Amino acid sequence: MSDIQPQPDDADRHNAKMAKKKAARDKIMATKTEEKGLVIVHTGKGKGKSSAAFGMIFRCIAHDMPCAVVQFIKGGMSTGERDLILAHFTDRCAFHTMGEGFTWETQDKSRDTEMAQAAWATAKELIADPGNRMVLLDEINIAIRYGYVDVAEVVAFLRDEKPPMTHVVLTGRNAAEELIEVADLVTEMELVKHPFRSGVKAQAGVEF
Numbered sequence: 001m002s003d004i005q006p007q008p009d010d011a012d013r014h015n016a017k018m019a020k021k022k023a024a025r026d027k028i029m030a031t032k033t034e035e036k037g038l039v040i041v042h043t044g045k046g047k048g049k050s051s052a053a054f055g056m057i058f059r060c061i062a063h064d065m066p067c068a069v070v071q072f073i074k075g076g077m078s079t080g081e082r083d084l085i086l087a088h089f090t091d092r093c094a095f096h097t098m099g100e101g102f103t104w105e106t107q108d109k110s111r112d113t114e115m116a117q118a119a120w121a122t123a124k125e126l127i128a129d130p131g132n133r134m135v136l137l138d139e140i141n142i143a144i145r146y147g148y149v150d151v152a153e154v155v156a157f158l159r160d161e162k163p164p165m166t167h168v169v170l171t172g173r174n175a176a177e178e179l180i181e182v183a184d185l186v187t188e189m190e191l192v193k194h195p196f197r198s199g200v201k202a203q204a205g206v207e208f
Contacts, residue, residue: 035165036164036165036184037133037162037163037164037165037166037167037168038167038168038184038185039158039162039167039168039170039179039182039183039184039185040053040056040167040168040169040170040183040184040185040186040187041141041169041170041171041175041179041180041183041185041186041187042169042170042171042172042187042189043141043171043172043173043174043175043180043186043187043188043189044173044187044188044189044190044191045173045189045190045191046188046189046190046191046192046194047189047191047194047207048189049171049172049173049189050138050139050171052187053136053138053169053171054069054081054136056134056136056167056169057069057081057085057093057134057136058081060092060093060133060134061085061089061092061093064092065092065133065134066092066093066131066132066133067092067093067094067132067133067134067135067136068093068094068095068096068126068132068134068135068136069085069093069094069095069096069135069136069138070096070098070119070122070123070126070135070136070137070138070140071096071097071098071099071119071138071139072098072099072116072119072120072137072138072139072140072142072143072148072149072172073099073116073138073139073142073143073172074097074099074138074139077208078208079208080204080205080208082095082097094126094132096119096122096126098115098116098118098119098122099112099115099116099119099139109146112146112148113147113148115148116143116148116149117148117149119140119143119149120140120143120149120153120154123135123137123140124157124161127157127158127161127162127163127166127168128161128162128163129163130163130165130166132166133165133166133167134166134167134168134169135166135167135168135169136168136169136171137168137169137170137171138171138172139171139172140154140170140171140172141170141171141172141173141174141175141176141179142172142173142174143172144172144176144179145172145173145174145176151176151178151179152178154179155178155179155181155182158182159182170183
């Protein structure tokens with residue numbers, strides 16, 4: 001520990017600076033009074049898109065807010081989030097795994113399209129139910145990118161039929177510009193480093 005202690009004038013300047021910053025922030029926060037259901041997009045090449053989305057789902061569960069998950073691409077493999085929700089929280093979170101794996105695994109476009117369309121039909125029902133406060137559409141951006149689901153239809157539904165207090169989260173790389181335009185909150189995960197490039201496989205607790 002350093003023996004150098006801040007001089008009183010340094011402490012006073014710091015306290016005054018923090019007080020000024022707090023006053024400015026409080027003034028800004030006082031203007032933020034609206035509540036609304038948000039359209040939230042997680043995209044980009046970096047890891048964490050679905051992880052962050054599931055973090056919000058677990059927040060909803062903790063607040064006793066009904067919510068739902070529709071997985072568009074990922075198959076029936078065991079994941080921590082899915083197993084935990086199905087084991088303990090089905091009363092608050094409906095969970096639908098509608099995909100059969102990534103397209104390079106299935107290698108069957110017609111089947112992938114059929115499954116994605118079924119997932120979108122389920123998603124629309126869940127979103128239209130005003131009892132659901134949040135609906136996660138996991139990897140829908142991939143389904144849209146490959147043409148399994150029409151982006152114009154998704155945008156129109158979110159704009160015209162989503163209940164006003166329902167949050168909808170859409171994840172996956174390469175989010176369509178039309179989705180980004182209609183969204184209230186967009187986060188792009190940037191890839192800086194990834195252990196996969198060094199030969200490290202996906203691991204429980206990190207990737208699934």
